[in-house]
Amino acid sequence: MxxxxxxxxxxxxxxxxxxxxxxxxxxxxxxxxxxxxxxxxxxxxxxxxxxxxxxxxxxxxxxxxxxxxxxxxxxxxxxxxxxxxxxxxxxxxxxxxxxxxxxxxxxxxxxxxxxxxxxxxxxxxxxxxxxxxxxxxxxxxxxxxxxxxxxxxxxxxxxxxxxxxxxxxxxxxxxxxxxxxxxxxxxxxxxxSEENTTYESLDLFLQEFKSLLESSQFPLLYLGGGAKKEFLRLREFVSRFQIPAVTTLMGLGILGKDDPMNLGMMGMHGTIVANEALGVCDLLIAIGVRFDDRATGAIQKFCNQAKIIHIDIDAREIGKNKSANLSLHKDISEVLPFLIEEDFCIQNSNALEQIDVWRQIPEQHPMKNILLDFASAMPGGDHYILTDVGQHQMWVAQYFPFITPKSWITSGGQGTMGFGLPTAIGVALSNKEAQVFCFSGDGSIMMNLQELSTLKEQNLNVKVILVNNEHLGLVKQQQDLFYGSKHSGSKFHFHPDFSLLCQSFGIGYSEWDWSLGTAELQRFLEKKGPAMIEVRIPSSWGVYPFVPGGKSNQEYVLEKVTM
The missing domain is CATH 3.40.50.970 (Thiamin diphosphate (ThDP)-binding fold, Pyr/PP domains)
Incomplete structure (x- = not known):
């Protein structure tokens, strides 16, 4: 009919x-x-x-x-x-x-x-x-x-x-x-079924992969957003063969924060140990990455001592920014089962000792303690951590203890201010029982502030953590470092009262004095429904390490941050 x-x-x-x-x-x-x-x-x-x-x-x-x-x-x-x-x-x-x-x-x-x-x-x-x-x-x-x-x-x-x-x-x-x-x-x-019949074509790749890995003294995994869905198998692979790994911003959470093989985020605001390892590794195994400028620094200086293996689902990314010695145009899920089953003989004990030395270089920052305190105050259960774009985004990326890559959501390639609040609404609508936490800055929050109405209308369990330093923080930081501290357009000379603003939208509000502990914060976070927690910090705090534009990842800027 x-x-x-x-x-x-x-x-x-x-x-x-x-x-x-x-x-x-x-x-x-x-x-x-x-x-x-x-x-x-x-x-x-x-x-x-x-x-x-x-x-x-x-x-x-x-x-x-x-x-x-x-x-x-x-x-x-x-x-x-x-x-x-x-x-x-x-x-x-x-x-x-x-x-x-x-x-x-x-x-x-x-x-x-x-x-x-x-x-x-x-x-x-x-x-x-x-x-x-x-x-x-x-x-x-x-x-x-x-x-x-x-x-x-x-x-x-x-x-x-x-x-x-x-x-x-x-x-x-x-x-x-x-x-x-x-x-x-x-x-x-x-x-x-058709893809299953192509597995035989992997044989040559696997043979060359094995040869490069076993002849390497300092192999290093480079994991990006394209590898997230296989994070459990990647954890198994890393654990079995003890190959250290760095991740992009989008790849955070693939390895556990406390995994000794996890060197952390690489690139412009990457960890010292990650960026130093990139400078001396002799084999870089890149999975689900674009070799973008924020991750690589000056591309002509990136991993010049290393042979490169690149696995990606998008053939256009292979060789686009960095040539590979060995490449494979496939989804990583088609490759990992074979890699895990291999019996690689890897000689990288000296590299692991050097990594331990780099780990001793202090990278302490007051935001690390604030974020760890926040993580400890979060209610148990399924949760998502989102950010807008700016200093708060980089601090969360550097210090937050992500459990899985699924729990971490941020704007990567475009770096879009105003991303956080509406995306958090979408996450909460799709995961009604989850706790959704959106870190935003006083600049980013204003770019889609109107969606607080949608948040209230839907009555979602979203908490916005507003990190307020009364500036466009990353802009100010670069002006301090490279433009003689001429703060043109980076300071807000008027700020709304966010407590009254939340009241007008009908959502809860609390200001958290991070120096007084987490008891009040914990009680506030346990309440259901939408709310905003404001955290005031000095505008002098920067995000470090910092790799300036045009520099290699090893030419990072460090600055001791005082309370």
């Missing part, structure tokens, strides 16, 4: 079939047919106060669950307001399905009200952009877009929907979506 439904009804039914239970967005005239269909569905709509906030809420679901998430916006400013969140998702490989309204086809190119050339604007920022110009296109495009977003190197895919197309009817069978879902599952199974 066949029936006719509108394009917008088909989209909503498709999203329901994929298990999407809530969608953030901001409606407008050109997307209203889709919203009419949404209202008749079982999917909850979360009304963001700004399209950028909606995009980050969708990211919160995708980052915490690993599933493709959807977001709805209208045309014109709805599109342009969303772009920052989509660019952020593209850089960090976050699977988003974006639906934007567009002016009717007859008005295309006439500079109609709220018209933008969406496809040409967003095409560099997404895996693919589709403009639906014929109603039956939606049937194949939706399947393709969903699979493309969530497969390989994941990322955002954009579907632009002219208003008149949304209301046109298409003919489908009653069980069409169920059949499509079964076809998608069979396609995935066939793809996995």
């Amino acid at each position: 066949r029936e006719q439904i509108t394009v917008s009804q088909y989209i909503i039914s498709f999203l329901e079939s994929k298990g999407i239970q809530w969608i953030p967005g901001v409606p407008g005239g050109t997307i209203l047919p889709l919203y009419e269909s949404l209202a008749a569905s079982n999917i909850e709509h979360v009304l963001a106060r700004h399209e950028q906030g909606a995009g980050f809420m969708a990211q919160g679901r995708a980052r915490s669950t690993g599933e493709v998430s959807a977001v709805f916006v209208s045309s014109g400013p709805g599109v342009s307001n969303l772009i920052t969140a989509v660019a952020d998702a593209q850089r960090d490989s976050i699977p988003l399905l974006v639906f934007s309204g567009q002016v009717p086809l007859a008005l295309t190119g006439t500079d109609a009200f709220q018209e933008l050339p969406t496809a040409s604007i967003v095409s560099p920022l997404v895996k693919k952009v589709y403009k639906i110009e014929e109603p039956n296109q939606i049937i194949e495009i939706l399947e393709e877009a969903y699979e493309l977003s969530g497969s390989g190197k994941m990322g955002p895919v954009w579907i632009d929907l002219p208003k008149d197309i949304q209301t046109q009817r298409i003919e489908i069978s009653n069980d069409h979506l169920a059949i499509k879902l079964q076809q998608s599952e069979r396609s995935l199974a066939n793809k996995e």
Whole structure:
């Protein structure tokens, strides 16, 4: 039996079939047919106060669950307001399905009200952009877009929907979506079966890998966000063969904080031991990384004494920034089982002794104690740690004891201020029983402050930890180091009263004096519901070590920080 439904009804039914239970967005005239269909569905709509906030809420679901998430916006400013969140998702490989309204086809190119050339604007920022110009296109495009977003190197895919197309009817069978879902599952199974037949091609790689590793005196793992999903096997691999590892910002939590093989974060604000090890290692095994500038420092000086093995799911990343002696274009999950089963004979005792020497160099900072105190005061159970972008982000990355990489969520490649609060809302909506903690700065919090309304409206268990130094801290720090302490544009000369601000939004507030211990903090954190904890710190505190631009990771700046 066949029936006719509108394009917008088909989209909503498709999203329901994929298990999407809530969608953030901001409606407008050109997307209203889709919203009419949404209202008749079982999917909850979360009304963001700004399209950028909606995009980050969708990211919160995708980052915490690993599933493709959807977001709805209208045309014109709805599109342009969303772009920052989509660019952020593209850089960090976050699977988003974006639906934007567009002016009717007859008005295309006439500079109609709220018209933008969406496809040409967003095409560099997404895996693919589709403009639906014929109603039956939606049937194949939706399947393709969903699979493309969530497969390989994941990322955002954009579907632009002219208003008149949304209301046109298409003919489908009653069980069409169920059949499509079964076809998608069979396609995935066939793809996995095909991949299984390629394992024989790994033999040569494994032989060369073994030869390079066993001839190395100082092997070092370099782990990034692309390796997170295999963190348990990576822990097993590291433990079995005692190979030390450094991680990128996005790879934090892959190894336990107390693992003796975990040298910590590398790069601009990396640990001394991580950056020193990069300078002398003779074999670098890079897994799920981009060799980006924040991690490598001056790329022409990066690991010049080392042979490099690079494993990545994205062939475009291999050799893009740094040539490899041995490379493999595969998902790490296809490789690790074979590496773990190998019997490597590794001679790196001298390297491990040198690592112990570097560990003795003090890196004490008052924020370390503050963050460890905070961690000790957190209630037990499942939790997520998020940050905005700035000094607080780097301090959390340096010192917080992450249990798993899943519990750590931050904006990496784009470094987007305003990321934290709306993303935390998305995480909490997708993980109702979890504790969600968002570290923000007095600069970052103001960039999507309006989403406190959404937080209160949803009554989510999110605690915002506001680290307040009345400055754009990283900007001020660089001005102090490199621009003669000329603080142009880095100091806020007016600050809101955050306690009154929280009161106006109807959420709890507390100021934590970190010098007085954690008893009051612990009581406050145990309360359910949304709240903000303000922590005041001196603006003189910097993030160290600090690798200046154009320098190698070994040319870091150290400064003793006094209380």
